[in-house]
Amino acid sequence: MSSQHAAHLDRTFELAEQGLGGVAPRPSVGAVVVSEGVIIGEGITEPRPGRHAEPIALAAAGDKTRGATLYCSLEPHAFQGVAPPCTEAIIAAGITTVVSPIEDPNPSVSGNGFRQLKAAGIEVVRSATNQQIRRAELLIEGFTHHLNTRRxxxxxxxxxxxxxxxxxxxxxxxxxxxxxxxxxxxxxxxxxxxxxxxxxxxxxxxxxxxxxxxxxxxxxxxxxxxxxxxxxxxxxxxxxxxxxxxxxxxxxxxxxxxxxxxxxxxxxxxxxxxxxxxxxxxxxxxxxxxxxxxxxxxxxxxxxxxxxxxxxxxxxxxxxxxxxxxxxxxxxxxxxxxxxxxxxxxxxxxxxxxxxxxxxxxxxxxxx
CATH class of the missing domain: 3.40.430.10 (Dihydrofolate Reductase, subunit A)
Incomplete structure (x- = not known):
């Protein structure tokens, strides 16, 4: 993994940490859009009924998303809920690569986001260090616990x-x-x-x-x-x-x-x-x-x-x-x-x- 790749992924964690404590019942997610090695858009999950991190980052990047890479701290949302599927926005934006280390534990997603992106011809990269994977898991530990216990x-x-x-x-x-x-x-x-x-x-x-x-x-x-x-x-x-x-x-x-x-x-x-x-x-x-x-x-x-x-x-x-x-x-x-x-x-x-x-x-x- 290149140092630049690691730094972009770390930035998604920093963004997600900013959203913790303010967006439940959603998990806090951070996302960045990168083109030619430069971050051109960032996003943090908004409280309901606002937007998810990925569409915010894509909107910030504007018309420069085609051929760009999207980094996100958690697998992109893949179903119609309060917000539309993030996967649809990613595909429509012309993103060619999505980098995300862990699956969303929500049974409504749980790998479906990655599968939808792959089916659209988008490369999905899961590579991350053990430390980064642990950091990503810690960001959603409350979300995961609530899914399993309703507490x-x-x-x-x-x-x-x-x-x-x-x-x-x-x-x-x-x-x-x-x-x-x-x-x-x-x-x-x-x-x-x-x-x-x-x-x-x-x-x-x-x-x-x-x-x-x-x-x-x-x-x-x-x-x-x-x-x-x-x-x-x-x-x-x-x-x-x-x-x-x-x-x-x-x-x-x-x-x-x-x-x-x-x-x-x-x-x-x-x-x-x-x-x-x-x-x-x-x-x-x-x-x-x-x-x-x-x-x-x-x-x-x-x-x-x-x-x-x-x-x-x-x-x-x-x-x-x-x-x-x-x-x-x-x-x-x-x-x-x-x-x-x-x-x-x-x-x-x-x-x-x-x-x-x-x-x-x-x-x-x-x-x-």
């Missing part, structure tokens, strides 16, 4: 000291991790479809639950912010309610509440031992077509999600600090396990050093 991929985000504390014995927690780690968290928020927290965090920390850029400006993400609030205690002047974007307020069945803003919707969920049935919350997100959800919550809600077996992935930021003290809280509350063999275990681990902090990520090993 979003749920990530638990944690931030602890090296001795596993999330605050001091007096409750001081700002800041355990460094500014670079916090910037990474904002990028994770931007790329997730739903951000989940509990009423305790809302009352104590007064968060906005938004993704913000380096200047502190909200990016318009995530699509949905979720507050788990069994007894309906969220105050009308809560800081998160002053931010644009929809809030899903989850209260217990039988709790009589009124939406405090036009952008707040209410879900009345069943109770288990007096607390919200969290599976109903995740099911609601899946019904909305959301592919990914991230939990940023206190020890109580985080532990409840663990005990309900609703976590698919963990992103743990670990700061090189020791807090100490038996009264300093850890990241997970609840009953916990009695047998070490029952411990939640992660697989496919990665670790990244972020200015001294360590980000450990892995997927929950599912036991039948």
């Amino acid at each position: 979003p991929l749920v990530t638990l985000k944690l931030a602890t000291s090296l001795d596993g504390k999330i605050a001091t014995r007096t409750g001081d927690s700002q800041w355990i991790t460094n500014s670079s780690s916090r910037s990474r968290v904002h990028e994770m928020r931007r790329q997730t479809d739903a951000l989940i927290t509990g009423i305790g965090t809302v009352l104590t920390d007064k968060p906005r639950l938004t993704a913000r850029d380096s200047d502190g400006n909200p990016t318009g993400r995530p699509l949905l912010r979720v507050v788990v609030d069994t007894h309906g205690r969220i105050p009308a002047d809560a800081r998160l309610l002053q931010e644009p974007g929809e809030v899903l307020w989850v209260v217990g069945e039988g709790i009589d509440v009124t939406a405090p803003t036009d952008s707040t919707s209410i879900q009345k969920a069943g109770l288990i031992d007096g607390k919200i049935n969290l599976a109903e919350v995740i099911d609601e997100l899946g019904t909305r077509g959301l592919h990914t959800a991230m939990i940023e919550a206190g020890a109580g809600l985080a532990g409840a999600f663990i005990e309900a077996n609703l976590i698919d992935k963990v992103s743990a930021f670990i700061a090189p600090k020791f807090i100490g003290g038996t009264e300093a809280p850890g990241p997970l509350a609840g009953t916990g396990i009695s047998d070490i063999g029952e411990a939640l275990t992660l697989e496919n681990l990665t670790h990244t050093v972020i200015d001294g902090d360590i980000l450990v990520e892995g997927y929950v090993l599912k036991v039948d």
Whole structure:
């Protein structure tokens, strides 16, 4: 594979990453049109009912598409849905080569896009490095998970000291991790479809639950912010309610509440031992077509999600600090396990050093 070929494919991944967290129930796709080694058009999937990445890139390239090459991060869409088939636009544009590393896992596509292009005489190139294939798969991991389970991929985000504390014995927690780690968290928020927290965090920390850029400006993400609030205690002047974007307020069945803003919707969920049935919350997100959800919550809600077996992935930021003290809280509350063999275990681990902090990520090993 030439360095130029690899660079054009990498550019599609960069574009797709920009769309993450903003286009569900569609997968985020990046596409570029290349003529004589030069990119002449780029596209990113738009939210429904907008266009897919490939037609956007083709339109940007204008009348220069005939004989050009199209690179895309995912197999082109091949059926009539909300948007017309991308394959038809590619064929009509006179593209001669399509470079795309992976098939669309949607059964309505699943190789049909590649087959349609080949039938039209277009060369389909699947060559990519293992690293590029993995990157392409990660871009759609939430989409794939939703296809298989009808639920979003749920990530638990944690931030602890090296001795596993999330605050001091007096409750001081700002800041355990460094500014670079916090910037990474904002990028994770931007790329997730739903951000989940509990009423305790809302009352104590007064968060906005938004993704913000380096200047502190909200990016318009995530699509949905979720507050788990069994007894309906969220105050009308809560800081998160002053931010644009929809809030899903989850209260217990039988709790009589009124939406405090036009952008707040209410879900009345069943109770288990007096607390919200969290599976109903995740099911609601899946019904909305959301592919990914991230939990940023206190020890109580985080532990409840663990005990309900609703976590698919963990992103743990670990700061090189020791807090100490038996009264300093850890990241997970609840009953916990009695047998070490029952411990939640992660697989496919990665670790990244972020200015001294360590980000450990892995997927929950599912036991039948």
